[in-house]
Amino acid sequence: MCGICGCSQTNQTTKLKPVVKQNQHLLTSAHGHAGHAHDHHENERLIQVEQNLLNKNNSYAAQNRAYFKQHQIFTLNLVSSPGAGKTTLLVETIKRLKDRFPITVIEGDQQTERDADRIRATGVQALQINTGRACHLDAHGIGHAIRELDVKDHSLLAIENVGNLVCPSSFDLGEALKVVVLSVTEGDDKPIKYPDMFHAADLMLLNKTDLLPYVDFDVEQCIRYARQVNPDIEIIKLSSTKGDNFSTWTDWLTERLSALP
Amino acid sequence: MHELSLLENVRDILEEHAVTQNFSKVTQVTLEIGKLSCVEPEALRFGFDVVMKDSLAENATLLISELDGLGLCQQCHREMQMKTLYEPCIHCGHAFVRITQGAEMKVKDLVVI
Ligand SMILES: Nc1nc2c(ncn2[C@@H]2O[C@H](COP(=O)(O)OP(=O)(O)OP(=O)(O)O)[C@@H](O)[C@H]2O)c(=O)[nH]1
Ligand SMILES: [Mg+2]
Ligand SMILES: [Zn+2]
Numbered sequence: 201m202c203g204i205c206g207c208s209q210t211n212q213t214t215k216l217k218p219v220v221k222q223n224q225h226l227l228t229s230a231h232g233h234a235g236h237a238h239d240h241h242e243n244e245r246l247i248q249v250e251q252n253l254l255n256k257n258n259s260y261a262a263q264n265r266a267y268f269k270q271h272q273i274f275t276l277n278l279v280s281s282p283g284a285g286k287t288t289l290l291v292e293t294i295k296r297l298k299d300r301f302p303i304t305v306i307e308g309d310q311q312t313e314r315d316a317d318r319i320r321a322t323g324v325q326a327l328q329i330n331t332g333r334a335c336h337l338d339a340h341g342i343g344h345a346i347r348e349l350d351v352k353d354h355s356l357l358a359i360e361n362v363g364n365l366v367c368p369s370s371f372d373l374g375e376a377l378k379v380v381v382l383s384v385t386e387g388d389d390k391p392i393k394y395p396d397m398f399h400a401a402d403l404m405l406l407n408k409t410d411l412l413p414y415v416d417f418d419v420e421q422c423i424r425y426a427r428q429v430n431p432d433i434e435i436i437k438l439s440s441t442k443g444d445n446f447s448t449w450t451d452w453l454t455e456r457l458s459a460l461p
Numbered sequence: 462m463h464e465l466s467l468l469e470n471v472r473d474i475l476e477e478h479a480v481t482q483n484f485s486k487v488t489q490v491t492l493e494i495g496k497l498s499c500v501e502p503e504a505l506r507f508g509f510d511v512v513m514k515d516s517l518a519e520n521a522t523l524l525i526s527e528l529d530g531l532g533l534c535q536q537c538h539r540e541m542q543m544k545t546l547y548e549p550c551i552h553c554g555h556a557f558v559r560i561t562q563g564a565e566m567k568v569k570d571l572v573v574i
Contacts (some may be wrong), residue, residue: 243574247478247572249569250570251567253474255474335463366499399546428547429546431557
């Protein structure tokens with residue numbers, strides 16, 4: 201049993217049950233979805249619940265946020281579609297900032313340790329969470345991760361979420377800010393196609409700008425779309441592999457890290 | 462499959478209520494899902510039996526009550542139907558309409574033994 205939150209698991213994959221094959225499911229689901237296919241038992245009673253499905257996640261997120269505040273840990277939740285460049289961006293960020301601030305990374309992927317290994321190669325601490333079937337990290341898993349890691353006070357904690365522009369938007373991890381990475385090879389209409397994510401984000405990093413000459417991507421249109429769903433979103437254009445404008449991002453981070461009391 | 466982890470939350474909520482409200486079996490679960498909530502009712506129906514298997518809600522009936530999207534214009538203060546989370550006001554064209562209904566995703570009630 202976990203001493204911190206009272207749960208019986210050590211990581212979030214253990215609670216996941218095996219997925220039943222589709223045809224198997226369809227056979228077993230032939231019962232009562234029409235409404236009243238069950239016999240009514242005389243002791244049946246109705247209970248009002250009125251409970252939000254995300255309540256539990258939100259309360260773990262609040263615990264994480266309190267912990268980060270207490271220890272002055274500046275936490276970012278990085279989200280994007282698969283391959284937008286989150287890990288590349290983090291590796292480059294670490295190279296430039298690790299001598300100025302302690303940095304820790306939590307990597308979320310459905311499978312493999314590959315991204316955590318890429319981070320560890322830079323010399324900073326990284327923990328990989330494999331979410332298995334789940335397409336997003338949740339606050340409970342992060343709560344365990346931060347207790348397993350040795351996250352220094354007055355430091356940066358970067359959480360790379362599972363590559364997915366839909367689901368992670370609903371799951372608060374307790375982060376200070378959500379950063380959405382969009383790469384120019386994905387199309388300039390992504391902000392209005394996945395409005396929830398761009399609405400929830402505080403900062404959009406428009407990555408792979410070195411590829412702009414080769415793709416049909418209207419930067420101004422993309423920014424208009426992003427502001428349409430989120431008028432307050434900050435936007436930085438950069439290239440994580442070529443380094444163009446990368447210092448605008450590291451300056452943005454440095455400013456916030458220096459402001460920690 | 463975001464819906465599967467939401468269903469795991471449903472199962473957790475049932476298990477907690479079983480302790481506090483003293484029941485051992487759930488025969489019907491009503492969820493309230495807003496049409497703007499980015500949850501697909503079909504995917505919930507699809508995953509329900511799988512996630513509830515071997516729990517106190519095994520074989521329970523799932524009812525989903527879908528709520529239409531409604532918004533209140535922050536400028537002219539009139540109400541309107543919303544098909545998406547971000548639509549300008551149909552009355553005055555103002556860009557920001559606050560969602561008043563349709564973002565729900567919750568367990569409304571249960572029939573238990
Ligand atoms: N040209 C160019 N390629 C980039 C840039 N940033 C990342 N890439 C490339 O994009 C590919 C994917 O990068 P990753 O950093 O693995 O992307 P990710 O978002 O971490 O991917 P997942 O974790 O799988 O979702 C790699 O081949 C990177 O080299 C960039 O600024 N310019
Ligand atoms: Mg990655
Ligand atoms: Zn109006």
